[in-house]
Amino acid sequence: MAETLDQRPPQSLDNADLLALEVCNPYPIRFIQTIQPHGLLIALKYPDLTILQVSANVETLLHQPPAALLGQPLTVVFAAADVELLRHCLDRNQAAAYLTLPHPATGQAFAASLHWQQTTLLMELEPQTADEPTSEELCCQINTAIAAFGTAPDMQSLVDSFAREIQRLTGFDRVMVYRFQPDQSGVVVAEVNHSDRESYLGLHYPTTDIPREARSLFYANPLRYIPDLNYVPVSLVPEEHPLTHGPLDLGAAELRGVSPPHIDYLHRMGVSTSMTFSLTDDQRLWGLVACHH
Incomplete structure (x- = not known):
């Protein structure tokens, strides 16, 4: 039986917390008033x-x-x-x-x-540079991979092949496919791990790891790219929206700054670069793919 978070020993909870893809409690993710500098x-x-x-x-x-x-x-x-x-x-x-x-x-x-x-x-x-792909170019690579796997003998074969293809296209050290369960908890159903870090394959994580706000943002904006977790946040000028006199809603922004708890989680996993994108089926969020260096 795969471990759940509750079954893991206390010293392992930081790693299991993970799988916390942009989560983090009631942190107002969409109103983070900074962007990434790329x-x-x-x-x-x-x-x-x-x-x-x-x-x-x-x-x-x-x-x-x-x-x-x-x-x-x-x-x-x-x-x-x-x-x-x-x-x-x-x-x-x-x-x-x-x-x-x-x-x-x-x-x-x-x-x-x-x-x-x-x-x-x-x-x-x-x-646009020759060295680093833009978010749009990453989206094109992902869509190409998705289109190549329209049919497969069974779901496990599909997600295994898909994880391998995403790793080949992007070159990330680790690629994981998460599938949401009916109660919105999730499980790692496929993994390609070319790093020396522990495997998360089969790990179950609770609904609270990816709260409703984070899921809604992944559905609306399918790609989340963080090329450098040690980045220096860039503020907005002016700080308040001049028409609403409040914070600018960055829920749709691909460059939106990253919540400090999420940065902390990824640092504890030894991650320096992260890319996450959503998988949808029949207008619902089916799962997520996380790619890490």
Whole structure:
């Protein structure tokens, strides 16, 4: 019989806590007011695309200070023709948009993703480099793997093959597939482990490890990528949303900062890089795939 968290000795609970993929008690995950530094965020008012908030690293990545951007149209950052292309993408897909935008001042190409958060448009920009994949490129790799496993003789064969393919595509040391049970507890049903760390295959974990808020965020935003767990958080400027006078809801943001308890859990597991994505079936959250270096 596989161990459950309650059956593990006390000294093992920190590792089992894990499997705590972005969890952590009542911590307000969607209202963490920082982002990870491998990209930048611009909050826009729609439909005029006025800049409401920016991440503080715009000066580093765009060579434009926050004060020069706030209250200005998006055309102070990107060429008018590219902004019109962005509008066209939004008109075609009201839920989200993905495109590549060159920055005129620096010549840097950015992978841009846009998501609605109530009445605010969140624009996330990741520099395109040859060394590191962007979130969009990771999504494409994952979708390719999913499409390749439409049929299998049985579910176990499918998840085993899927874990191997994800490991091959991404190169992560460890890939684990978690399946949610009817009571929203879960079990590790497949694992590829090329590290020297202990296996989690067959481990059961309780419903409380991944609370409702975290599950809803995984359903709405299927990819969670943390390239460097030792990152320095980047704050938002201004700190409050200028229209709501409250915190900006970053639930749809791929760059959203990571809760300190989750960072602590992953550090205890010896993890330096993490990628988690959701698996859905018939419009419900079936499970999660966690990839670790």
